[in-house]
Amino acid sequence: MKKSERLNQELIYLSDKKVFHLKELEEAFAISERTALRDIADLEQLGLAFYSETGRSGGYHITNSKLLLPIRFNTAEINAIFFALQAIKNISETPYSNAYQKIQVKLLKNLPTRLQKQINLQEEFVQYVSQPSLNKVTFFDLLLKACINNDLVLAENQQFIKEKQKLQLLDLFYQAGNWFCHAYNLDLKRWFVLRLDKFKVVKQLKPDRVIMSKNELSESYQEYEQKHYCIPYQCLLTKAGEQKVKYNSYPIMKVIHNRQGIYLNGSYNKEELHYLVDYLISLGSEVKIIKSRELKEKYLEKLQRIIQQY
Known part of the structure; x- marks a missing residue:
């Protein structure tokens, strides 16, 4: 690492510290005591304000709580x-x-x-070809704030529930050209994966009941996944199929390599089986379903409907 780059990294490293010791810089940046002392002198020239104290509780005490120094990029x-x-x-x-x-x-x-x-x-x-957003999201800002602040919202999203819902949002994610969220319905005490462009109404509410903290939400969703995504499946992939899966996959999917071949493993919720069928069909001839029997049957039914169009 060049000296200028190292000094830059040291500034970033010290930006949230009030006290630091020589040994810290030596270990963090793999430099000698002599180099660390020279760097400290250079940091002072760059504008880092500090004073040193000897003794057991000594070290370098930074006097400006926020480092208003330019961070340089290589x-x-x-x-x-x-x-x-x-x-x-x-x-x-x-x-x-x-x-x-x-x-x-x-x-x-x-x-x-x-x-x-x-x-x-x-x-x-250099040409950039990236996956565009397919649909306009009207309430992205409100939904993002609700997610970050762990707010309770009253929302209308008619994918699964026709009436307005009281929701807590765990996260937002972008998949296959659309924005989604993991949302917990407080009235039904159920988790849903909802598309953001399908929200027609979003209002922030003052909690009229005890709502879950962010950690509790995360734990609740993990429990939901284990309980409801409980039907295992396995598919055999070609190398081209593996590339397609890597380009567009879901968190609960795993690609496994062994002596027999390349496998796509996961589990599904029965209510969302049609989404998995559509996903596997999008892989074309690069995938072969090994199990479950139900998945294979639904996959073949969908293929037959496609064939009948011709």
Whole structure:
């Protein structure tokens, strides 16, 4: 690691500390005592304000609680930032949809001319093909805040329940061109996976009952998964099938390699069997269902309906 990069990393490392010791820097950055002492002197020149104390409770005491020092990025990190900005532009159904271009312009203007030219060339010769959002999400901002703040919301999403529901959201996730959430219905005491674009009404509520903490929500969902996603299945994959699964898979799916071949293992909830059937059909001839019998039968029924169209 270059010295300038190491100093930058040391600033980040110290940004939330009030006291640090020489030995900490030596161990964290694999440097000698002599190098650590030189780095501390350089950090002081860069603007890190501290005083040293000897003795048992001694060390370097940082006097500015927030480090208002410039964090510098190397060329590889800058390239990574611009690659990421380009890659997420198509996932545009968020409260920040219009911000990506502005962020890119601001970042670009703060770069040296040489790096600006490099980024412009990168955009000219590197094509970004990412999966776009398929549907507009009206209440993304409210749902995101509800998830972060663990708020209780009154919502209308008619995928499973026709009337309004009182929900707590565990998380939001992006899958196959759509945004989803894991939502706990407080009245029914049941978990649902809901598409965000299907929400027609969302209102924040003051809790009229004891709601679960974030940890309790997470534990509740894990228990739900174990209880309801209880029917095991197994499929044989080709190498091309494995690549397709890696590109688009679900958290409860696992790809297993053994001497016999490549397998897709998992378990499903009977209520959501049709989603799994559609997913496996999307893999085409790169998958063969080994078990369960029910899954195989539903898969063949769906294939027959497709064939009958021709």
